[in-house]
Amino acid sequence: MDDTKNEFNKSMGEESSFLKEIVEKNITRKLIPKGMSWFGCMGGISLVAFLVQTITGIFLMFYFIPGTKEAVASIQHITHHVPFGWFIQRIHAVGPHIMIGMVIGHMVRIFFKGIYRHPRELHWVSGSCLFILTLLMYYTGNLLSVGNMHELFATRVSYLYAVHVAVIPAIIGLFMGMHFFMIRKTGIYEPL
Amino acid sequence: MKDYTQGRTPEMLEPFFPNEMFRYIIVSCFLLVVECIAVFFLPLPFSLIEKPASVPWFGLPFYELHKYLQNDFLLIVIMVFCALFLVSWPFLENALRYNPKDKLSLKRIPAKMNE
Ligand code: HEM
Ligand code: HEM
Secondary structure, three states: OHHHHHHHHHHHHHHHHHHHHHHHHHHHOOEEEOOOOHHHHHHHHHHHHHHHHHHHHHHHHHHOOOOOOHHHHHHHHHHHOOOOHHHHHHHHHHHHHHHHHHHHHHHHHHHHHOOOOEOOHHHHHHHHHHHHHHHHHHHHHHHHOOHHHOHHHHOOHHHHHHHHHHHHHHHHHHHHHHHHHHHHHHOOOOOO | OOOOOOOOOHHHEEEHHHHHHHHHHHHHHHHHHHHHHHHHHOOOOOOOOOHHHOOOHHHHHHHHHHHHHOOHHHHHHHHHHHHHHHHOHHHHHHHHHOOOOOHHHHOOOEOOOOO
16 A cells, blocks of 8 residues: 555656646746747747637637528627627637737738748748738638628538537647747747 | 757857747747737627638639639649649749859759858
8 A cells, every 4th residue: 555655646647747847848947049039939829829719719619600690699798798798709800910910911921021031931821821810710700700791601500519619629730730840840940 | 869069159059948949939829819919800700601702812813714714624733833843842933043164053052152
């Protein structure tokens, strides 16, 4: 009995020192080159904007009904009856404009500084796929709130909903993983 | 993972935590403030606007093109080509600069010319 307990404590100790090492290596003891530009934060802001969309999107899922007739009514319900629903809904509706602006800013910086060149071609490929996926998110999200106003899409609200909340976010997650993995691999681009 | 300390003196380095972390926190707060301001200054209509009719600012070039072409299929083909062009740009640039007489151009163009 005591033995298993000791084993347990020992492995916990190992675990925490392992975690500590990871934290020290990647955060507290990590050194980076001096004089990074504020514009280098643009990719990070895109990420934060995406996280804001995800959090508000999950809140919207609690009340949104992906039906032909119900979609628009449920958004009306969110904005007028759910406490702070209007705020969450509005953030989710204006957020994409700001996010897409930030992503375009990030892309333009990388384009004009020529950072996409060797060895960072695949950063550009994964990044531009992320850009296209973000635009698709905007498109599908907008059609969700159209509901029965546009008969062409009216019957497909539930499919659009699945694509907007599950399919594209999953693909985005995959591409973000690739994007960040490659950035860590080559390191950030620094001016001479 | 890349080690930034390689080939650098301590004066050329700074800690990630708290310096860089702090910068990211500042810009994240800035983003949240901008989003809140946008929410308060963009009008909230009581009836929903008809979405397909209202084009977002980043859709305007394609909207103008669509008005000019009057053809859905062609527009989609052009959009797909634009997407492919964007995704493959780093490789296209190499191909465009390729010059068989110049041996150096066989090499991929590095981000920094003296790399
Ligand atoms: C949802 C969209 C995106 C997110 C969240 C994102 C995120 C990031 C982050 C956090 C970085 C690291 C530092 C920095 O900001 O420079 C980065 C770097 C980079 N991104 Fe993105 N990105 C996105 C879209 C794009 C797009 C559209 C492109 C280009 C077409 C792109 C190309 C790159 C490249 C080449 C780097 C390396 C920069 C360097 O080495 O300094 N990314 N990205
Ligand atoms: C890149 C990220 C995203 C973008 C650009 C985006 C964009 C949009 C847009 C433009 C709308 C229409 C809002 C309106 O005008 O009323 C919308 C609606 C919606 N989105 Fe997203 N979204 C994103 C991520 C997510 C995620 C991750 C979820 C869920 C987990 C989500 C769930 C919803 C729901 C439930 C609606 C319908 C409610 C409503 O229209 O207010 N979204 N989205």
